[in-house]
Amino acid sequence: MKKIGFIGLGIMGEMMAKRLLNxxxxxxxxxxxxxxxLKLGDKGITPVESPAEIVKNCDITISMLADSKALENIAYDKNGIFNNLKNGFIHIDMSTVSPSTTLKLYSDYKKQGAYFIHAPVLGSKTQAGDGTLLIFAGGDKSAIEKCEEIFKVLGKKTWKFDSVEKATILKLAMNSMIATMIVALSQAFVLAEKSGIPKEIVLEVLENSALNSAMYQNxxxxxxxxxxxxxxxxxxxxxxINLVLDLALDLKIPFPVISSIREMFVQTLSKYENEDYSAIYKTMAELAGIEI
Ligand SMILES: NC(=O)c1ccc[n+]([C@@H]2O[C@H](COP(=O)([O-])OP(=O)(O)OC[C@H]3O[C@@H](n4cnc5c(N)ncnc54)[C@H](OP(=O)(O)O)[C@@H]3O)[C@@H](O)[C@H]2O)c1
Structure with missing residues (x-):
């Protein structure tokens, strides 16, 4: 039996944990x-009260958490991973977080003879459940090699990098595209609808065109x-979006599209906090006076 730690049972973490159990x-x-x-059932599960207990009981843990703050909490709290590290321990974080956080964890763990791998993922709930995520794994080569079997269970392909930062940044580059694409789709829907053309027609045209993507269809x-x-x-x-803009500023790269759509996501958050990011369509439709 292969025993590893798992931290963070949100939308993605729950599916990934179930996949590993299966x-x-x-x-x-x-x-x-x-x-x-409790959502994981009890077969193959040992619930613990702190990340420290995971370090005590395992050699490898995965974390899948909301943001940099959550990752820093489970790492640096008194009963977190860092303060209880043992030699050779591997922490694979698969969340989308800032490059400064992943770099800090990588160097802090290394000083303690342990390893931090950043392995963010592309794909959502469905891909997490059926093990077809795309994984960008950055960190020490020897540590990544020890986790290859785990990556094979969770993903259909893993790109490996010798620095955590490259993995973190590649994920942010991909999400800058997702943000842009959902706005592009919503704009086209709203423009067509406002002119009496149903959204279904827009999607059908897309499907038959070179512009199509699985993301637009889903x-x-x-x-x-x-x-x-x-x-x-x-x-x-x-x-x-905020992580992308911070990074773009650090690297002095203009990111005009992401800058201009940020406000629209802020408006969407204020109204549709617990909904999918595609609720941005509703914000845009409402602004255009379309009843939804
Ligand atoms: N959903 C997707 O399609 C998708 C795809 C690719 C990547 N991602 C990235 O993967 C990560 C997880 O996404 P998700 O959709 O699973 O998020 P989620 O449903 O919001 O789950 C967040 C997890 O983080 C925990 N958490 C939040 N704040 C915390 C804190 N301060 N201290 C400790 N734990 C904390 C939550 O614990 P509680 O249960 O106590 O709230 C929960 O387990 C995010 O970085 C996201 O950007 C998501």
Whole structure:
């Protein structure tokens, strides 16, 4: 039996933990809200009260957390990972967080003879459940090699980098595209609708064109069905937009599209906090005077 730690049972973490359990892993699990651990059932699960207990019981842990603050909490709290590290311990964080956070964790752990790998993912709830995530793994080569089997269970392909930063930044580059694409789709829907052309026609044209993508088809269908159940919360999309803009400023790279759509996501957050990021369509439709 392969025993590893798992921290963070949100939308993604729950699916990833279930996938690992179904593939023969035994999990030592910590989540800030304890009750969520019950969703995993009891087979192969050891719930614990702190990340420190994971370090005591395992050699590797995964974390899948909301943001940099959450990751820093579970790492640097008194009963967190860092203060209880043992030699050779591997922490794979798969959340989308800032490059400064991943660099700090990498160098702090290294000083203690332990390893921090940043392995953010592209793909959502469905891909987390069926093990088809795309994984960008950055960190020490020897540590990444020890985790290869875990990456194979969770993802269909893993790109490996010798620095944590490259993995962190590649994920942010991908999410800058997701933010841009959902706005592009929503704009086209709103313009067509306002002129009496149904959204279905827009999606059908896209499907037959060189512009098509699985993302447009998936999100286009859920928007048409009025389904804004969260797969990826608006607040996390806004977090990633802020991370992209901070990074772009650090690197002195203009990011005009992301800068200009940020406000629209802020408005969406104020109204649709617990919905999917595609609720940005509703904000744009409302501003255009379209009844939804
Ligand atoms: N959803 C997606 O499609 C998707 C795809 C790719 C990447 N991501 C990234 O993956 C990460 C997780 O996404 P998600 O959709 O699973 O998010 P989520 O549903 O909001 O889950 C967040 C998790 O972080 C924990 N958490 C939040 N604040 C914390 C804190 N201060 N201290 C300790 N734990 C804290 C939550 O614990 P509680 O249960 O106690 O709230 C929960 O376990 C995010 O970085 C997101 O950007 C998401």
């Amino acid at each position: 593939n023969g892993y035994e999990l030592v699990v910590y989540n800030r809200t304890k009750e969520k651990i 999100k286009g269908k859920t928007i048409i069905n009025g389904n804004f159940e969260p797969n990826f919360y608006v607040k996390h999309m806004l977090k990633d």
